[in-house]
Amino acid sequence: MKGVTGVRSRRVRELLTNLGFIAPAVRGWRDQAACSGTNPEVFYPVGSGPEIAPRVAAAKQICAGCPVRQVCLADAMSWEDPALRWGVVGGLWAADRSELFENRRVNQIGEVA
Structure with a gap:
């Protein structure tokens, strides 16, 4: 059974690499993040409709000037469950x-076809 898991892991890693979602190996990037020390709840606003828009904008503003924003995004895209x-x-x-994710997946499929 171990061999099957290894093959599956390689296939998943290959797919994520082809889609551009493998996070670069940058040690300590979280310490350099603009959000370091910020309450995590800022980035996970609760609500719906027009009330949530300013909260999302505030979180995005923190990320806007972050020196490791691309690494952070790549990291999340490499492990994040799309349904969650x-x-x-x-x-x-x-x-x-x-x-x-969908645009990259479609582009990858289009390039292969």
Whole structure:
């Protein structure tokens, strides 16, 4: 059974690499993040409708000037379950990350076909 798991892991890693979602190996990047020391709840606002928009914008503003935003986004995209996306990560709201994932997947399929 171990061999099957290894093959599956390689295939998943290969797919994620082809889609551009493998996070670069940058040690200590979280310490350099603009959000370091910020209450995590800022990035996971609760609510719906118009009341949530300013909260999402505030979280995105923190990410906007972050020196490791791209690494953060790549990290999240490499492990995040698409069905469970939530919050602002790497400067993108959950719906933005879903759209990014879908666009990359479609582009990858188009290039292969």
